[in-house]
Amino acid sequence: MKKKSLQKHIDVKRRFAVGFHDNESIENLKLSIADVVCKLDHWGEELPQSWAMFETFFQEKKIRKILSTVELQSFNETLPEGIKLSTIEDMDSMLQFFHGIRELIHFNQQFLNEVIILDVQWFADAFRNVITDKNHAKEDLFEFASEWDKFNETGELDETLLSAIWRMNNNGYLEHKEDIMMYMEKLGLLAKMSDKIWYVPCMNKMQFPVDCFSTYPASSILCYTFDVLPVEIFHRLVAICMQIPWEIFSDEERGCIYQTAAILVFHDQHHNIMLGMTQTEIQVQMFVVEGEVDVLTCHQIREILEHTLQNLSDAFQKNSEFLVAFKCKPTGFCDSRVSAVISDSKFTRDTFQCPSCPANRKHCVNTEDITKYWNQQANLSNPNTSTACGQDHGGRSRFAKLGMATHDVLNQAYRDILEMEVHPSVIYSKVKASPNTHKRLRPEQEQLLQAAQHSGYANFDISLTYTLLRNICKKIPKPTKGKWGEDSMPTVGEITVGDDIERIRLMRNKLAAHVSSASTPQTEFNNTWSIISDLCQRLENFTGKAYLGNLNKIRKLTLRKENEDAAIEKIKMESQHEMVKEMWSDMKDVKAAIERLEMKHLSN
Incomplete structure (x- = not known):
């Protein structure tokens, strides 16, 4: 499910806290609960204590503005066993956390992942200095007046002018120019036009000639x-x-x-x-x-x-x-x-x-x-699309088919990926060895894990399987963004196995959110089905299993009302289970917070 906001976490925990503690103590719990929530907000787990040592290290090195990941790894090697991070994935997780709270800037992508920007304000000032109005620039920059005029009119930034601006500010930007520009491109602040010119959109003053392209053959808008x-x-x-x-x-x-x-x-x-x-x-x-x-x-x-x-x-x-x-x-x-x-x-x-x-x-x-240009397979004459009165008779069937694809095909892909890394006979022991994962299981989920030794993963629902893929399977290629549980759908070019695992979760969550209406428009169905087909092709290559055949069978089905009802009921049941799971997790978190508070009170 989507990550809840901090305020929603706190509100939920306050409601549960009333059941465990007297009302007079609720206000005293606010800071303690908020502290727990801050820890939980990163992948639903408390943060390792060793991360505090890295935070201190970052603060000590901040004067240098930029740090190489090679140097960070060298620092990690100096830490004692049990404290240092043991895998590259652990290092990425730590960096993504500090990136998320704006302590630093780091992207786990090719070239960008080689450096860490330690001083976020320094980086922001680098861009601010570039787009400062010419009238506010020092006299030393006036010799580049013609270059600045072009930049201020078209947004085209010449390397000579950029170097002059940063040399004038003397803040170490030129020393790290290549790294800074790569990060600015990643953030969409500018784009490279050639080896010597960048485009800065917010500086462009050129007026668009409205009718200039109106004579060409064109689509709708x-x-x-x-x-x-x-x-x-x-x-x-x-x-x-x-x-x-x-x-x-x-x-x-x-x-x-x-x-x-x-x-x-x-x-x-x-x-x-x-x-x-x-x-x-x-x-x-x-x-x-x-x-x-x-x-x-x-x-x-x-x-x-x-x-x-x-x-x-x-x-x-x-x-x-x-x-x-x-x-x-x-x-x-x-x-x-x-x-x-x-x-x-x-x-x-x-x-x-x-x-x-x-x-x-x-x-x-x-x-x-x-x-027709923008909606795939739009055809109003088809009885399964919109009618003249606006009622969508085929929407319920399309919704049910998406549910069947999720339960019968995508969840099976989840199970296959899980089994590639962890055999069912050892999954329970693996989970018990991960306390943060084990403590969040509901009783019926623990029973499924215990039974997996004999029955395999056949009865695992999509929620449980996702939890295991995310927390237990360390060899699976991670999402391109380097972080599980994002709220936004991966972009078209993000196609790691981790990205597809996230796509499945987000599509399933969206389906559950619309279960009350239980209808999917034709355009949305076509777009979603296209995404499912593409990811099934990629996952077939990864697991060696077949998914597209079953997927195509579902699309060709003519569903009776009872088939639609059964598929929709299954979506409703899973949605209810998710609510129970969140309540169970919230109760455990609040209980733990209260117990710590009471222990602290007794020790005083």
């Missing part, structure tokens, strides 16, 4: 609507797309990248992507110079952008959730005067009168013409 769009999300989206890498589309004079829009080339498929922003929307449109826009390419682009945008919006705590919508016409990219935006939920009929345009511009919208 996909919109991601926000209550308030943080401009940083758009800027970082553009920078990340340039790193995929998607090249910048060029006209005769310059690259087509502007303050509020960017035109990018999608690999070698002769399709071009227009990304633009308004005050509340990010808009996407595909166009080709010759021929016709390919629908499947649009589907692929949407999947890449949506995963990236979701990760970016998750990083912003306020007003950053978005909804999918479409422009009512394929014209008026980033121009509200030409066409209006309609929510995806409004496209329930073959044709309907535009609900968003003013009375003097009312017109008829053809759903197929608008949605």
